[in-house]
Amino acid sequence: MSNAATPASAVTKQEPGGAVSFYGVWLLAAIALVVLPLVFSSGGSLTSFSLIGIAIIFALSYNILLGQTGLLSFGHAVQYGLGGFLAVHVMNAVASHNWPIPLPVIPLVGGLGGMAFALLVGWVMTKRAGTVFAMISLGIGELVASSSLILRSVFGGESGITTDRTALMPLFGWTFGPQIQVYYLIAFWVMVSAIAMYALTRTPLGRICNAVRDNPERVEFIGYDPHVVRYLAYMFAGFFAGIAGGLTAINFEIANSAYLGATQSGLVLFSAFIGGTAYFFGPILGAILVTYLQLGLTSVTSVWQLYFGVIFIGIVMFAPGGIAGILMKHRPLIRAGTLRSVIPSYLVAAIPTLALALGIILTIETVARFSGGDVINLLGIPFVATAPTTWAAAAVLLVGGFLVARITWRRVAEAWDRAATVARDRGYLA
Amino acid sequence: MAELIVISTLNGILYGMLLFLLSSGLTVIFSMMGVLNFAHASFYMLGAFFGYQLTRWIGFWPAFVLAPLLVGAVGMAVERYGLRNTHKHGHVAELLLTFGLAFAIEEIVSMIWGRSPVDYRVPAVLDFPAFTVFSTNYPAYKIFMLVVSVVIFIALLVTLKKTRVGLIVQAALTHPSMVGHLGHNVGRVFMLVFGVGSALAGLAGVIAGPSLVTQSDMAALLGPILFVVIVFGGLGSLPGAFIASLLIGLIQTFAVALNGSLASLFGPLDPSLGASPLTDIWNVTIAQVAPILPYLLLVLVLIFRPMGLLGTRES
Amino acid sequence: MTAAIQLNAVEKRFGNVGIIRDLNLSVARGERHAIIGPNGAGKSTTFNLISGHIKPTSGEIRLNGEVTSGLRPFEINRRGLSRSFQVTNVFARMTVWENVRCAVLWATGHRYAFWKNVDNLPEVKQRTAQILDDIHLSHRRDVPAGLLTYAEQRELEIGITIAGGASVIMLDEPTAGMSHAETERAVALIRRLTEGRTLVIVEHDMSVVFGLADRISVLVYGHIIASGTPEEIRGNPKVKEAYLGEEID
Numbered sequence: 001m002s003n004a005a006t007p008a009s010a011v012t013k014q015e016p017g018g019a020v021s022f023y024g025v026w027l028l029a030a031i032a033l034v035v036l037p038l039v040f041s042s043g044g045s046l047t048s049f050s051l052i053g054i055a056i057i058f059a060l061s062y063n064i065l066l067g068q069t070g071l072l073s074f075g076h077a078v079q080y081g082l083g084g085f086l087a088v089h090v091m092n093a094v095a096s097h098n099w100p101i102p103l104p105v106i107p108l109v110g111g112l113g114g115m116a117f118a119l120l121v122g123w124v125m126t127k128r129a130g131t132v133f134a135m136i137s138l139g140i141g142e143l144v145a146s147s148s149l150i151l152r153s154v155f156g157g158e159s160g161i162t163t164d165r166t167a168l169m170p171l172f173g174w175t176f177g178p179q180i181q182v183y184y185l186i187a188f189w190v191m192v193s194a195i196a197m198y199a200l201t202r203t204p205l206g207r208i209c210n211a212v213r214d215n216p217e218r219v220e221f222i223g224y225d226p227h228v229v230r231y232l233a234y235m236f237a238g239f240f241a242g243i244a245g246g247l248t249a250i251n252f253e254i255a256n257s258a259y260l261g262a263t264q265s266g267l268v269l270f271s272a273f274i275g276g277t278a279y280f281f282g283p284i285l286g287a288i289l290v291t292y293l294q295l296g297l298t299s300v301t302s303v304w305q306l307y308f309g310v311i312f313i314g315i316v317m318f319a320p321g322g323i324a325g326i327l328m329k330h331r332p333l334i335r336a337g338t339l340r341s342v343i344p345s346y347l348v349a350a351i352p353t354l355a356l357a358l359g360i361i362l363t364i365e366t367v368a369r370f371s372g373g374d375v376i377n378l379l380g381i382p383f384v385a386t387a388p389t390t391w392a393a394a395a396v397l398l399v400g401g402f403l404v405a406r407i408t409w410r411r412v413a414e415a416w417d418r419a420a421t422v423a424r425d426r427g428y429l430a
Numbered sequence: 431m432a433e434l435i436v437i438s439t440l441n442g443i444l445y446g447m448l449l450f451l452l453s454s455g456l457t458v459i460f461s462m463m464g465v466l467n468f469a470h471a472s473f474y475m476l477g478a479f480f481g482y483q484l485t486r487w488i489g490f491w492p493a494f495v496l497a498p499l500l501v502g503a504v505g506m507a508v509e510r511y512g513l514r515n516t517h518k519h520g521h522v523a524e525l526l527l528t529f530g531l532a533f534a535i536e537e538i539v540s541m542i543w544g545r546s547p548v549d550y551r552v553p554a555v556l557d558f559p560a561f562t563v564f565s566t567n568y569p570a571y572k573i574f575m576l577v578v579s580v581v582i583f584i585a586l587l588v589t590l591k592k593t594r595v596g597l598i599v600q601a602a603l604t605h606p607s608m609v610g611h612l613g614h615n616v617g618r619v620f621m622l623v624f625g626v627g628s629a630l631a632g633l634a635g636v637i638a639g640p641s642l643v644t645q646s647d648m649a650a651l652l653g654p655i656l657f658v659v660i661v662f663g664g665l666g667s668l669p670g671a672f673i674a675s676l677l678i679g680l681i682q683t684f685a686v687a688l689n690g691s692l693a694s695l696f697g698p699l700d701p702s703l704g705a706s707p708l709t710d711i712w713n714v715t716i717a718q719v720a721p722i723l724p725y726l727l728l729v730l731v732l733i734f735r736p737m738g739l740l741g742t743r744e745s
Numbered sequence: 746m747t748a749a750i751q752l753n754a755v756e757k758r759f760g761n762v763g764i765i766r767d768l769n770l771s772v773a774r775g776e777r778h779a780i781i782g783p784n785g786a787g788k789s790t791t792f793n794l795i796s797g798h799i800k801p802t803s804g805e806i807r808l809n810g811e812v813t814s815g816l817r818p819f820e821i822n823r824r825g826l827s828r829s830f831q832v833t834n835v836f837a838r839m840t841v842w843e844n845v846r847c848a849v850l851w852a853t854g855h856r857y858a859f860w861k862n863v864d865n866l867p868e869v870k871q872r873t874a875q876i877l878d879d880i881h882l883s884h885r886r887d888v889p890a891g892l893l894t895y896a897e898q899r900e901l902e903i904g905i906t907i908a909g910g911a912s913v914i915m916l917d918e919p920t921a922g923m924s925h926a927e928t929e930r931a932v933a934l935i936r937r938l939t940e941g942r943t944l945v946i947v948e949h950d951m952s953v954v955f956g957l958a959d960r961i962s963v964l965v966y967g968h969i970i971a972s973g974t975p976e977e978i979r980g981n982p983k984v985k986e987a988y989l990g991e992e993i994d
Binding site: 070072074124125127130131132134135136139140141142146147150151152153154262266269273303305306308309310312313316317320346364367368388 | 466512515517519521522523526527529530531533534538541542650658660661668705706707709710711718719721722724725728729733
Binding site: 024179199200202203204205206207208210211213214215217218219221222223224225229230233236 | 796797808817818819820823827828830834836837838839845846847848850851852855856857858859860861863864866900905906908909
């Protein structure tokens, strides 16, 4: 089966100073992680950053499967959750036996838990790729999630299993009680995991994963068993998912069966895909956006999950490369200096597209709040859900926005084609 | 015991036939279009909710006819405006689209009808006991469900064996690569197949709604079981899907009816052992295990017969 | 000396249809062997059987004396056989450089390594560069393979096939769909790159066949009706009959 993401068509010309900018990016990321909580120091933003960090590791681990190896999993939360549970159990054991194991090591335990599970079931699961793998991953996910409710002694039933992260031995005076210390613990693991996962893409195995993604049949004729490749990829993905799960367990001091469930598996798929699976940094963008929306939207609307669904469907249909794909499409144009010719068409298209988006939001909120008769506050304008004027406004924005937007999108495509032709002539696009 | 067996067999066959109404459409769509329709169970849910709403507005019988048609129309629209545009991005993108749809449909349904079960009742004309087995009254409505699903089953069989579209579908099941040679109306055939598949799922929802629980999580609960059914039966095999549907229907129904556990069979474990996975397994009742049985079956099939019961293709 | 490839009484049936029947073929080491025959004769099936893509219903296939029938394609590949495909079969989203490099990795012993930097393997780098140079695609090294022209993709296909350094190379219609000039270039390329190796080639273009092959086997309805030097084949009445008056020179 072919792949969801569009091929990267940009010609990657080796630039002088590539190494400098390469390490520069990682260094900047590290600095950003250190400085962020100093700039935004409220408790709320610390919690948000912690969750985003975990989501980044989780989404990157998911992309080892989807983006790198072409395996679409609907059950990635299994490894994440099991990592979390193992972390909690080990933390409790460490605390009760007073073992000299500090908290920062615990995520590694989670990782090994996720990897162990992948080791166990992975061989059977990865026998086939494509749709069959997708279905099986869903089935295994359901199996583990339902079993977790039966094995109460291990998974603690509905309520889950709690732990106390401060009960472990302090490290350099850090007890990891305050959220800021937990944040730095997470930030450390984000950095380590991201570097490790990036490095993995630059190894022989990582490249063969790409080959298996593109053409598993041909891989068999260059000496590789695609089954083994998928199995290894599955284990690595399980390992890093387990790290994310372990961090979640530390962050919330609890592991429960929701960690393993379909919702969690769906969210990580959303994150990776919305961010863009064809580039390493795509899932990072996706994790940031999805977590941010998740945290931000819950307080604004009761149907925030529907917005995820709508965004996801939109990305699948119109930009299967995700946000990263959209961004990277512009790179050859920037290099060729033709980006400026496209921007006016973007600006023109932005207005009706925004109207369309507002129309969708107003429609959804009108339906959602109809029975309650609540007021929708959109851009500072109050709309009453039961008022026909609101319905009319929604309809006008929706239909009018769509009709006009469609014309302007065609303009964008034309402007784009012209710019791309020039870029191609100048040798920046294949 | 005999009572339990008779009732559970009836219920199991009924549940199995409902599963087949869904898995048949899923199998045909998958074989012809290469699309695993994640939203198939969502169409079932839409059927139930449309049925509920239309029953309130215009009565059960008009709803019984209209709701599946509406769901079929939704399905055709999904094919025409969604899948057809996504096709160029490959099967993963198509699968993801239906995944997103399933997610969105669940949210839309709970947005409109709420997250708690709706009061979708058995129509008055069918609200009486059909017969009494030992001391249990078997409801007439379940007999009605059984009759409807058997009639649809026969109609499907006739369509497949006797009509042109049926022949195309059959050919596509055995030789998926051939579908491309159908000619210029391939798009219309796809849309039709998708529409009919969705309508069948909708019909299953309409008739199952009053008997089971009509709730916004019903698709999420049933969807994975459907995948188990078609993997278990063998991808692309309609007879396989039929056998797997009945089998899983019966197994789950019987399991739910049985209250035994290892503890009730062999006596309780020594309490001094304390809480452990062993005591969990020892004390769990078969009824509690029922939800995971399909997935255990899936694992077993994958290990021992990867192509499924009657499948010929490995993928 | 054992033959590079030896097929003994190989049969392949799909259902009741026998595609290959009693196929016997021997390709000596270092030989350039062409398999020709009308459409539907089973040439591609024969390729698929030898390379492990499909398994024979009965009979035995040997590679350098070792029985390989029943082995998986990658196992056969590791024993020194590499094949190309009639329909271009490259890694579309990866660059030309990475396509060839992937095909070099197993043979250079890096296998499933996840602890080595793939950009830091001198012998891999050197060999990849050499092959890109050989197939004249060095200037396109950073272009995704899916964006190459058709002829370039065919050249890349050959590059991937030879990259692992296999001793037996099988090319399935390498010049199909090429222009005359492109074909000439491809033939020269094949001749140079398979120097000192065993080559099995399926080809429709008779000028390519007779220009390249040391020996030719004629496959008709899944059975070899004649095997010999180009001169022998040219004069063989059975071959003339099979081609029903088609010019074979």
